[in-house]
Amino acid sequence: MPPWTTKLLFLLSFTLVHLAAADPISQRTTNSSNNHIYILLNASTWTDAEAEAVALGGHLATIRNQAEEDWIFHTFGSYDNTQRLLWIGLSDRDRKSHFTWSSGESVSYTAWAPGEPNNVGSGEDYAAIFYPNHSQRNKWNDWDNRTSDPIGLPMNGVVEIIPPPPILAANKTTAGTLATTGKPATSNATGTAGIQPNLVPVEITPAVTITNVQGAVQLYWPISAAGYTLEATTNLAQPFTMFGYSEATNTALGIITVTITNPGDQMFFRLHKP
Incomplete structure (x- = not known):
């Protein structure tokens, strides 16, 4: 193969990877209920979305209660008039059949759709919220590491950034x-x-x-x-x-x-x- 052909193929491959990057597509939005900052990412795999979330100073969203679930769903589920499935930080990629939050928080709330997660330990390691027009809207399903669902709707990561709290009082202790x-x-x-x-x-x-x-x-x-x-x-x-x-x-x-x-x-x- 001529050298110029090899170079052309390399540039084409590089462009395709760049287009799949999990770049932010929304402004930073603060949830007034918990004062956490959220960002919607471009369509990507769960792993790319989590990597971008860490680079932005957070993780894919941890959901702790129904109020946080509803706020994320209504804020980003049809963002820019597009039906979207929303990647959240729950997965069992590190330990099969044991779902944990990428933020490290313990799991105290879940909203799985009936019968889900239905492929635990067999490849569908990542949780996403169903889009508004789905029969199980605002419920979770486990997926493999993909960028869109079977009918072509995008899988978008939701980043959560928890600002460090202000130090309101400081007291040194003798024993630490x-x-x-x-x-x-x-x-x-x-x-x-x-x-x-x-x-x-x-x-x-x-x-x-x-x-x-x-x-x-x-x-x-x-x-x-x-x-x-x-x-x-x-x-x-x-x-x-x-x-x-x-x-x-x-x-x-x-x-x-x-x-x-x-x-x-x-x-x-x-x-x-x-």
């Missing part, structure tokens, strides 16, 4: 631990006395921010402390121990984030360097 409860903390045995009501975020050593958000607990610490392990206890008379959680790394902000969606009535956290 903090108690967080369902109610505003007032004191604990490690020296964080006098935390005032409504000033929930507290900075501890190493520099961790802990804040209660809609019944969940979010923890942030700098990437420079990536070698540390998060531990917890519900009673300071008992030792701190490791527990199940997933980390999300935001390189743009330089932080590691953990969200615990089912915290106990009282939990003490610390970062421990093994």
Whole structure:
């Protein structure tokens, strides 16, 4: 094959890949109910959409309740007068038959269509919301890694970006631990006395921010402390121990984030360097 032919084929292939990129097609839109930022991406596979979401500082959307489900569906399901299936961050690509959120949050809410997911562990690893004109609109189905559905409608990723909370109060602790409860903390045995009501975020050593958000607990610490392990206890008379959680790394902000969606009535956290 002549050299110029090879070059032409290469350029054609490159153009096709570029056209399939998961670029944003909507403006950043804030959901006033949770103050999270959402962006609709161009049609793409789930994996390309998740990669673009991470590059933008978030993940494909985590859905925690019916209100978030409805807002995403009504905002993006027929965006620009086009029926769309919406990729969300739920998949079992890492562990078959075990769906998890790409954000690392625990799964506390689902909205599968009847009989779904019907191909768990056999290739359909990614969840999307059905389009408005579908008989199961606003319900979820599991799909393979595709850019459109069988009738040609686009599969568009919905990015969710959670802005870091402002630090409203900062109290150093003698032991580097903090108690967080369902109610505003007032004191604990490690020296964080006098935390005032409504000033929930507290900075501890190493520099961790802990804040209660809609019944969940979010923890942030700098990437420079990536070698540390998060531990917890519900009673300071008992030792701190490791527990199940997933980390999300935001390189743009330089932080590691953990969200615990089912915290106990009282939990003490610390970062421990093994």
